Every structure is written in structure tokens, then in C-alpha cells.
Amino acid sequence: MILVNVFIFSAYFLDFVSAKDACESISNLDEKLSCYEKKKESLTKSKNEFTDQLEEILSQKDAVNSQINNLSSQLSTTVSQINQIETTLNKISTEITKIEKNLNDRRDILNQKFSLRDSIIKSYYYSKTSNDLEFLIGADEASFSQISVELTAQEKINSLIVDTIKILSKEIVDYENNKNEAEKAKKDLEASFQKFLAAKTKLNSQKSNLSGTLSNLKDKQSDVEDELKDISASIQALSDKQQSILREKNGDDVSGSIGDYAPPSYSLPTPPYTPAFALMSYGAFTHYNGMSQYGALGRANSGQKYKDILKYYYKVDVVEKEDFPKTISVKGVGTLDFQYYLYGIAEMPSDWPLEALKAQAIAARTYAYKSSKPICITEACQVYNASKAKNVPSKWKQAVDETKDEILNNPVTSQFSSTTGGYVNGTGWDTKSGSWPGAAYEKVAGSPWFYKAWYTQSYSTTSSTCGRSTPWLSEKEMADILNAWVVWRKGNSSDKDRISPSVNNCFGGNPYSTAAMKDRAEELGESYSSVSDVSVDIGSNGQTSLVKLQTNRGSVSIEGGVFKTVANLRAPGYISFKSRLFDIEVKK
Numbered sequence: 001m002i003l004v005n006v007f008i009f010s011a012y013f014l015d016f017v018s019a020k021d022a023c024e025s026i027s028n029l030d031e032k033l034s035c036y037e038k039k040k041e042s043l044t045k046s047k048n049e050f051t052d053q054l055e056e057i058l059s060q061k062d063a064v065n066s067q068i069n070n071l072s073s074q075l076s077t078t079v080s081q082i083n084q085i086e087t088t089l090n091k092i093s094t095e096i097t098k099i100e101k102n103l104n105d106r107r108d109i110l111n112q113k114f115s116l117r118d119s120i121i122k123s124y125y126y127s128k129t130s131n132d133l134e135f136l137i138g139a140d141e142a143s144f145s146q147i148s149v150e151l152t153a154q155e156k157i158n159s160l161i162v163d164t165i166k167i168l169s170k171e172i173v174d175y176e177n178n179k180n181e182a183e184k185a186k187k188d189l190e191a192s193f194q195k196f197l198a199a200k201t202k203l204n205s206q207k208s209n210l211s212g213t214l215s216n217l218k219d220k221q222s223d224v225e226d227e228l229k230d231i232s233a234s235i236q237a238l239s240d241k242q243q244s245i246l247r248e249k250n251g252d253d254v255s256g257s258i259g260d261y262a263p264p265s266y267s268l269p270t271p272p273y274t275p276a277f278a279l280m281s282y283g284a285f286t287h288y289n290g291m292s293q294y295g296a297l298g299r300a301n302s303g304q305k306y307k308d309i310l311k312y313y314y315k316v317d318v319v320e321k322e323d324f325p326k327t328i329s330v331k332g333v334g335t336l337d338f339q340y341y342l343y344g345i346a347e348m349p350s351d352w353p354l355e356a357l358k359a360q361a362i363a364a365r366t367y368a369y370k371s372s373k374p375i376c377i378t379e380a381c382q383v384y385n386a387s388k389a390k391n392v393p394s395k396w397k398q399a400v401d402e403t404k405d406e407i408l409n410n411p412v413t414s415q416f417s418s419t420t421g422g423y424v425n426g427t428g429w430d431t432k433s434g435s436w437p438g439a440a441y442e443k444v445a446g447s448p449w450f451y452k453a454w455y456t457q458s459y460s461t462t463s464s465t466c467g468r469s470t471p472w473l474s475e476k477e478m479a480d481i482l483n484a485w486v487v488w489r490k491g492n493s494s495d496k497d498r499i500s501p502s503v504n505n506c507f508g509g510n511p512y513s514t515a516a517m518k519d520r521a522e523e524l525g526e527s528y529s530s531v532s533d534v535s536v537d538i539g540s541n542g543q544t545s546l547v548k549l550q551t552n553r554g555s556v557s558i559e560g561g562v563f564k565t566v567a568n569l570r571a572p573g574y575i576s577f578k579s580r581l582f583d584i585e586v587k588k
Helices: 002-018 029-127 132-136 141-250 293-301 306-314 338-343 354-370 386-390 394-402 441-445 475-490 493-497 514-523 560-570
Strands: 276-281 318-320 327-330 334-337 406-408 472-474 531-538 544-551 554-559 582-587
Touching (some): 293 306, 306 318, 334 338, 338 386, 354 406, 472 475, 475 514
16 A cells, blocks of 8 residues: 555656746745645645654554564573573583482492391301390300300491491482482473473564564665655755745744844733733744754853863764864955954853853854855854954953864754754753753743744844734634634635735735634634633654644644644734744733
8 A cells, every 4th residue: 555655646746846836936925825835735745644654654663673672582581591491400410410320339338238237147047046045044154254245246236237227228218319309300490491492482483573574664664765755855845935935924034043142031021911822932043953052051050061061962072173274264254364263253142151152162163164165254154243353352262262173073063043942953852950941951041032922023122013012912813823724724725825914914915804714714614713721732852742722612733833834824913933842821
């Protein structure tokens, strides 16, 4: 079935990529977005089918791997037990051989003593015709004394023989009992040994069968992954074009680092009405890669040294390059001494702790070293300020000078950003002690971007708000986003063309009004008039995985990425989620 689906999609994909891109020629922003949305929807459907198949295969593979690991552990234990049993059996066999030899030697000695005893008794018996009492009657005093001595000596001999016989008899009985017990133990161990051999054979057979199953699953996984790469590549191409339109609506093309001065602290304003809903983002303007600057601040404040800070975020050590280049080509500036160039890096406030500044200096030096030349002086690369280089702050100069020629030892990335929301790709949750979000280093360090509701066009609070005076959404506006989700999910291309902010119409196009969106959702069989509560599920991958809303139609659950897309398209003004890790505040 998987291979059949792969063939069907491959045929469709070839037709798709060979067709002329009709969307590119559309000038209207919203119409172009709708065109690419339709293409993406078709490809996404195919991708989801393959993704489901891959997840099923991976689940089966993990289960088989687990069984094989368990069996391997059992086999390892069984082999150890068999070796131990073999050693024990050999030892017991050796001991039994010794016992048998000892018994044989003892029997020979005993037989000799039995013969001696019998000979004495017979000799004594046949040499005397009367009993001892008769023999003594009539004897003279001298003869009596002699006979008494002889009888006493004979009695002692006989007593000694009897005692010897008793001792030897008991010794033989004991050895024979020991031999019987040893032989029984040997038979029991041999029987157990055979059971272990049978178990080992059975386990080996099971492992062999499971290994074959695993091999087949890996083949299927490879086939599906190859197709998913093709699908993802085509969807990514469309998503890039759509994302450029979404950036125009949501103001995402802004700074991703702190800059030379930290922004003011942020607090969510009091809502002007209730119930009220605020779209909250954890972090903003981030790629989630490499060092979090506010995270570095939090770590430095807690006593960590710059090498430890960098090791956490980049997973590599700091090394000193003996052949470090002396100069760098800077776009629009010319060739600069590398150290002098670093004096002008304006990516972190110069009054921050020295260990954080050193970490920043090495990250910036590594980024410049690895970048293509000439390097640009904006956030597209890393910010360079010529006036700062001429009048370099003493603390920043110290950080640059004391880390001269030090760079990261071949990191996967040398990127950095202001605030990741407490999650870093390849590293995980960036927390001090305890759980996220309360113990996140960025929160502890006081990042104003750690948890914020956005309603301005850019990071600047003075940028356009499209007429909005608050980041809070009303109950009616929240229900409107849900109705937009219904239309986005069930409507046709014309419907989707009209999913954009309707208030003040800052983005052009022909968006549905709030009433018209609700009517269209009703026609599609599912409309909403109220939202009473909202909660989210946060995944272990640093993303909001699910949004759960309590509505007039009961509970509604929407996949996190889908809700973010629809909300960013429909929410009024520039209200939007700025990251994949988000929450929704509710004030009742």
C-alpha cells in the first residue's frame, strides 16, 4: 500500500512541478496568498498521508527494536548462566572422581582389615575347644596369670578391630551418601543445562525473526522518507512565498538580537473588557539556534563562566586558533583588523556581566570567521557599529581582548538570538533549576521578550498598531478566529482569499466582516458565537502542540501550528503569535 501511494504521489508531484507557477503572476497580495494556499493544501494532504505512514513504521520499528534489545539482554544472561553451569559441572565431576578414587582406596584397606579380623577370630576359635571359663578352670596360678594376660591382649585387639571396622563402615556410608548426593546434583544440573540450551535456541530463533521484520521496516521507512523529502521540499518552496506575505501582515522582518541597548521591560496591560484573550508568545524573532543572549545573561548572573555558557548552547569547546586571520572584509566599510571589527559588534549591552560579554565575543568572532566575505553590518549577519569601534566601551573591549583568537570548535551553528522562549534547538529547555517556564534562564534574567503579547508592526512600541490600542482580543474577536478556522478548513479558495484582518483593513483585499465570516462558517456547518476559556498543550519539542477552546458548541481542539497560522491571518491589526511556542491568556 505504501509503495502504491508513493507512486501515485510521485506522478502528481511531477505534474505539479512541471506546471507554470500561475500564482507568481498575481499582483494582489491576498489573491496570491490564496493561490499558494491551495497548492500547499494539496501537497500538505499528501505529506500528511506519508507522515502518518512513516510514524506507523517508526512505531513498529521502535517496538521491534525494543523486543530485540530485551531478547539480546536475555541471551546475554543465558550465555553467562550456561558458562557458569558448565564450570560448576566440570568442578563437580572432578570432585566426584576424587571421591570415587578415595572410596575405592578405603574399600581396599577395609577388606584387608576385614580379612585380618576374620583370621584372628577363626584362629582363636579353632585353637580353643572350650569357652574361656572352662579353659581357666584347673589352671595353676602361673598359667592363670599368663592366660589372663593373653585374653586381655586378645580382647584389646578384638576391640580395636571392632572400633576400626565401625569407623571404616561409617566412613564408607558417609562417602557413599556424598557420592549419591553429588551424582544427583550433577544429573539435576545437566538437566538444567539442557533447558538453558533449549531456551538459548528459542531466543536466537525469535531474535532472528524479529531482525528480519526490522529489516523490512527499515526498507519501508527509507522509501517513505525519500518521498517525504520531495514533498517537504515542494511545500517549503510554497511556504517561503506564503511566509513572505505573512511577514508583511505580521511584521516579522525585524531584529533578532538585543542590540547595543536592552529594550524596556514588558508587562501585559489590564484588559479593557472581559472576557479578554491575549495571544502570548514565548520568545520572538528567533531561529532557536545557538546561544540565547538573555539565557547567557541569566547563566552569567548565576556564576557560570563563558566557556561553560558556550558549551551548553553550542555543544563544543572553545579553542584558540594559531592561524586566525588578521583582517576581515566588511560590506560598505572595507577591510578591518579582525579584533578592531569585533570592537564594533553591537549585539549585547556593554554593561552586562563580563562572562556573558566574553561568550558574545566568541560567538560573534566565530560567526564572522565562518561567514562568507564580505560580511554585512546588519541583523542579516551581525550588527557592526563604526562609532562603537572608535569609542569601544571598556568592558566590551576587555571581553574581546581577553578572548583574542578564541572561537568555537567547529559548531553545528554559530548563530545567536535575543530570546528563544526558553527552548533551544539541539539542546532543549534552557532552565536554571526546576521546570519551564518559571525557571527559564531568560525569564530569570528579565528578558522583556520572554513572554509577551504583540500588537505592533515591529519590536518597537512606537511602530504601527493598525488602530489597535490593546493586545487583548474580545470574546467576539476570538470567536471570529474560530469561524475563520472553519472557513480555512472547509471553505473553497474564494473563501480562503477573504481570511485576513477585517478591522481598519490595513492589509487590503476583501476580507469577510465578522458577521459575514460567521455566516459563511454556519453555511459550512460549524459556526461559533462565544469562547469562554482557552488552554494549550506544550510539546517536549519546544512547540505549542494543541489549542483547546471552550465554546458555545462545546470543547474544540486545534493543532498548534494550524491555530497559529489562522490566528495570524485573521486577528485584527498586527496582533499575532511571534513564535512557535505560545500561550493564550484569559481574563474573565
